[in-house]
Amino acid sequence: MQKTMPTFIKKQWPLLLSFFVPFIIMSIIYIFQGVYPFGNDSLLTVDLGQQYIDFYSYYRQTFFEDPSTFFYSFSKAIGGDMVGLWAYYLTSPFNLLFLLFPHTQITLAVTCITLLKISLSGLSFGYLLKKAFNGTGFILAAFSISYALMGYTIVNQLNIMWLDGLIFLPLIVLGLERLVDKKKGLLYSIFLGIMLFANYYIAYMICLFLICYFIFRLVSVSYPKETKWKTKLKESFITVGLFIWHSLLGAGLAGILLLPTFHSLMESKASYTKFEFDWELAYPFPEMLSKLFIGAFNFDQMPSGYPNLFIGSLALVSFFCYFFNRSFSKRERITALAVMVFFVVSMNLEAFNKIWHAMQYPIWYPYRFSFVVCFFMLLTGFRNFMHYEGMRPISTFVSMVVTASIGFYVYNAEFDFIYTEQVILSVLFTFIITFLLIIKPQKYTWIPIAFFILTTVEMGLNAQIDLSRLSYVDQDNFTLYQTGLDTDIDAIQDMDDQFYRIEKNYLRTKNDSFQANYPGVTHFSSTFERTIPALFGSLGFPVGDGFLAYSNGTLVTDALFSIRYYISEKDNLYLAQKDQPLGSKSTSLKESFNRTMRNSTLLDPLLIPTVSEEQKAVFELNAMQTKPDLRSYAQLGETDKTIIYENPNALSLAFGSSSAILDVSLLEDQPIALQENILQALTGNQLAEEFFVPTEFDSTVYQNVTSSNSGNESLYQKQVLNNDASVSFQFTPETDDSFYITLSPNIKDEDVELFLNGEPFTQYETYRDQLVLNIASQNKGDTITFKIGLKESTIRLKDFQLYRLDSSTFDSAVQSLQAGGMTIEDYSSTYFNGSVDIQKGQDVLMTTIPYSKGWSVKIDGIPVQTKEALEGLLAVPISEGTHRIEMNYTTPLFLEGAILTILSILSLIVSAVFLKKYY
Template identity: 80%
Template sequence: MQKIMQTFIQKQWPLLLAFFVPFLTLSTIYIFQGVYPFGNDSLLTVDLGQQYIDFFAYYRQTFFEDPSTFFYSFSKAIGGDMLGLWAYYLTSPFNLLFLLFPHTQITLAVTCLTLLKISLSGLSFGYLLKKAFNGTGFILAAFSISYALMGYTIVNQLNIMWLDGLIFLPLIVLGLERLIDKKAGLLYSIFLGIMLFANYYIAYMICLFLICYFIFRLVSVSYPKETPWKMKFKETLVSIGLFIWHSVLGAGLAGILLLPTFHALMESKASYTKFEFDWELAYPFSEMLSKLFIGAFNFEQMPSGYPNLFIGSLALVSFLCYFFNQSFSKRERLAALAVMILFVVSLNLEAFNKIWHAMQYPIWYPYRFSFVVCFFMLVNGFRSFMHYEGMRPISTFVSMVLTALVSFYVYNGEFDFIYTEQIILTILFTFMVIFLLIIKPQKYTWLPVVFFILTTIEMGLNAQIDLSRLSYVDQDNFTVYQTELDANIDAVQDMDGTFYRIEKTFLRTKNDSFQANYPSITHFSSTFERTIPALFGSLGFPVGDGFLAYSNGTLLTDALFNIQYYMSEKDAPYLVENNNSLETKNAGLKKTLAYAAKPPSLIDALVTPTVSDEKKAAFELSIMQTKPDLRSYKQIGETDRIFIYENQNALPLAFGSSSAILDVSLLEDQPIQLQETILHSLTGNQLAADYFVPSEFDSTVYQNVTLSDALNETTYQKQVLNNDASVSFQFTPETDDSFYLTLSPNIKDEDVELFLNGEPFTQYKTYRDQLILNLASQNKGDTITFKISLKESTIRLKDFQLYRLDSIAFDKAIQSLKTGGMTIEEYGNTSFKGTVNIQKGQDILMTTIPYSEGWAVKIDGVPVQTKQALESLLVVPIDEGKHVIELDYTVPLFFEGTILTLLSAALLLLTALLFEKTIKGGHL
């Protein structure tokens, strides 16, 4: 065994260096920066901390707890298809690593997976250089390290699912090289299919690149001089045909995922696509040069910036020399130049940039396809180096002058991510590479080693500078929040095993429901179906293209969407001040809640990261909303930080309703009116008095403010600009009803500060629709003061109206709907079975499940046609009386996708066995 290992190392040591040098380099940086487990920082920053980490927790839950969530989950807003989310975030084969780590060590798993993927990208690139371009020794390792640690990798390592593209791209290109050279496309199709399965988004960019690369390589194919043009033409046609055929088969191999994902995209991300092109330049082309310098990155480059093109001095100089390297034909070099011009234009021209990003401009992380540009430069830089005779005097002079001019330009430019030290380091490394290329013809045995060492140091410095400019999430805070949330969710679920939804006044991310595995409403993902944010935006909630924050619920929306349990921070002023009266009111009603605050098991204690008592005590919840309505709910338990409430008005997942709900359309910026209409329509009582009654403030107090009124709008302006200015609205409720205030979307966090009874009023900051603010509940006789403090000189309040929810009428309506509610007897993420007793006047079974073609409904064993209410929710016609209801979900196009995958696999095998043998035998 030892001899086998020695032989393996002797033969494969360049590839081992390509893997282990990036691994050790990044590990060393993580150690010095204190990344967990070497310190208290974690990699959970930006989207990795706000989205991906929660999806990784869900990934484990799917394998270990409930495989049905692979298809559908009620942790995704009010429910949603999951295959599209898997295809975008989770289908990387390397994610299996998460199964080896406990739930409490998921941040450690992320660190290990990041190291593994980046190191594997170096290995796969080295394998390409060895097999396709006869790469050997330290030079193979040097270029592989440049690829693994290039600027794109370091900057985008937080988008961990994109790193699969760096691993599989070299293997796909290796397959393409074999297809062109040997007419064998099996390897190409297999790795293309794997890439499309692992991440279709990055695979799309790779597919566009492959077209460019194939044309480039086809143009550069050389034939013996005596080869007839007909033979050349025939060979070219065969290569084109095989490329198209094997590309189609590669896509077909991933059909089991791609077809359902396509259907999901048409309901989500693709539904926002506009085929409109902007032919403007994003910036002057010369500014792109700034990204060729060491450490050319800071946090501001993440939301918007220049493309990440840093590949190191050796690779860059070698690539530039490629265009003057006469070892390659002029035809090939001109083709490479044309490809690079296309890439450079694409990295600037808005229209081309949009095409590369699947017809949508990226939100954050600009120029996500720049890794294929770096790949192209690295491959041809390596090919040039291996056939380069060394720099001549004129080449040396031009190179040094060019380096100096570019450095001078960057030094005088306004690039806040580049300091003088970075420019000096870049010049130093470039000049050293130029010097070594001058003496390359001497073939010193130590020369490759020096190139390797220089490249390793340079790429390591770049990684250190880039990563030092990111802020990291505190590991202890993550651990405290994770364990506390898990404990409370487990407690509720242990107490109540029925189906319900849970919401909170606080959050770590909008995907907490995936982290702790519970049905919720708040959600954020790039594959979020647009109908649900549209619905909740119309109802007065903060939403966007891909997110929904359930932070502005009313008693009606809480009841309608089956939010049976609510969690709130204990020190909320609007709860603390009435805590004694609440305890008295709920005396004798409080259930016994078996909290998971019980001592952890020995295994849990060993695998859970240790947090000091001081850190636990200092931890604070991130508050999302102010919600006095919680006073109307029954407090059923508490922990050190959290109250848990039960909403006894929560409607079941499905209930009988009037068919009038089918005629209700969403209203823009009229959330109270929409909620009013919905409740009237559900009960069929459209002539009843209003549930939401318009009310007036008793008084208004102005401080340093003048006002002017227009239709439905009041403008408030500071009198003295540098002094504090505010408007305070007061009223005294004569009942314990809930009171709500509508706030127009033009009022943002940067414009005002909000206060309720002297305490900050918390509101989720990002919103685009009119909001509903909850100001009072169970406050009879109390003076309520809502204060708006102006940050700007002028603000405009549009449709600023106070409403009182008539609790008597509301309770009566909810109880009438509950009588036709579904009693769920069996349920899972993809199926429900239960009984209903539909009342007179109820001819629709209303659900709060998002409408989808995948849901099939049977009533008393008979399939019924589903319909859509509120432009988003699943409903079915139903008759009065008792019925058995069955709902089952099947992923649209999943069966067809499975057939496509099997058919493609069979055709690929048949092609490999028959067609390629025919080509090799010279019979084609």
């Protein structure tokens, strides 16, 4: 062993440098930035903090607590297929490392995995250079470091699942090189299959790149001069056939995931796809040059910006020198130029950009495929360097002039992400690299070391500048929120082990339900089924393509969607105005809290990050909504920061309903009318009274505002532009009923300020449908004032109407529906078993499970045909009386995908064994 290790280091030290130099550089940057455990910062920024971190908690829960959630989870909004979400976010083999970290150290796990992936990308690229292109020494390490720390990597390290593409791309290309050179495609198929399994989205971009790269390599293949053209043509056809065959096998290997993911995409992300192409340019081509400079990045480049192309001076200069290097055939260089022109056009022309992103323009993180362009530039640059005889005087002069000209252009263009120092540094590094290339033919032993040191310093500077321009979630705030939410959820679930949903009037992210493992409604992901946001948007909630915020629930929607427990921030001034009734479960919840707290003290203190008392004192929850309706619910218990309520109106997940519900259609921007129609249909229209009663305001007070009305629209305009202006709507409830107003989607947070009885009215700010705002409950005799402060000179209120929910009529409806509710005796994420007593007039078993072909239902052991209600919910016909209900979920196309994977493995084995001619 003593002899083996020094021998290994002696032979593999360039590869070791390729791994450890990026690891050390990034570690030093994290240490100086105070990333936990070296400070109070974390790597949680943008989507990593708002989406992925919650999914990683869910990842651990799936392995350790409930494997069935791999297929389906009720933490995904009101329920949803999970295989597509896994394929998009979670199937990286490196995610297994999350299992080694406790739940409370999930941010530390993210840091470690990020470091590992960045370092492995350098090692992977170095391995490609060594095995396919005879790379050695410090030059191999220098180019590998450039690849690991290129601008794309640093900027997108928060999209941690995309980093797998940087690791596997060199290995796939290594397999492709062997396929072209030796007609051996086994390695290519295996790594292509792994990449497709790890992240199909980035793998799609890699597949497009592989087509371009294969054409480039096929054209550049050289044959002995005496080779006949028929032989060349035959060899080319064989190579093309092997490329197609092994590409299909690679895709087939991942079939167990790809087929069900395809079905999921058809229900979610792909359902938004429009096959329309915009043939406009996104920006003038010369502006792309700005991204070749050190630190060419700021936060504004995330939502929209230029492609990340920084690869370092050594790789960049060497890449451009390739086109003048006669060591490579003219046809190869022309093909490489054509490929590069195609890449450059793709990073600007909107139509090509859309194709690269799977027919959808990216929302944030533009030009996500630019890493394959950087890879091509780095690989081509390395090949040139290995066959470059050094710069000649004319080349040197041209290089200096071009570098100075580009630097002058970027300096004068005044890009907001590039400062003078960055321009100077970039030009200086390029000049030094050019000088070293001039003396390269002298083959001084120190020159490779100089290239290596310069590259290391330059790439490290770029990483530091880029990362310093992002803001991150404080570790203390994350820990306090995580432990506080865990305590509340654990106590509720310890007290009540039935199926129900939980919601909150505050949030850290829209995926808190994944973080703390509970069925909720609020959700955000790229694989969110389209029908659910459409349903909730029609009901008056903030939704978008991929997200839903349950911030505008009424008593009706809380009951309908089984929101049995509600957690509220404690410092809610409006709720504090009235004493809350204590629920019958208050004692049970208190005992549950005590058990939870006792259990938490038994944990190893090292597993839970310590938080100072000062930080605990100033920590505040991020309110998402104002909800006076909570005053109608029973208060069960409280912690330092939260209060837990029980909703006595919550219906079961499945309950008896009139078949009239099957005929209810969604309405556009009529949420109260839709909720009225749903209640009437569920109860068979048996109640003559309206549930929601239109009500007038008693008075309207204008401050510096003039108004005019036209139909159902009111125009409010400031009289004096620079003075405060507002409209206040007042009324005094004569009952304790709940009151709601509707707010049109043209009114945004930047247009108005909302106040309820003098306190800021909290509302989730992103929405596209008409909203329902809860402004009163249990307020008989109180004067209610809803004030709209104008930020703009003019606002238009459309369909602004006050409604009263008749509590007696609503209570009667709820009681009749609860009587026909399903008693769930046994359940998991994919299975429900129980009994139901269907009442007279109820001939449909209505559920709040999203409709999917994956759900099958048996009534009294007999399979029944499922139906779709409200354009997105599962329902089945049923008859009056007592019945046994069994519901099962099977992921569509999962079995077919498994068969495809098995067949592909067998085919790959057959190819390897029987086609020995090409192996």
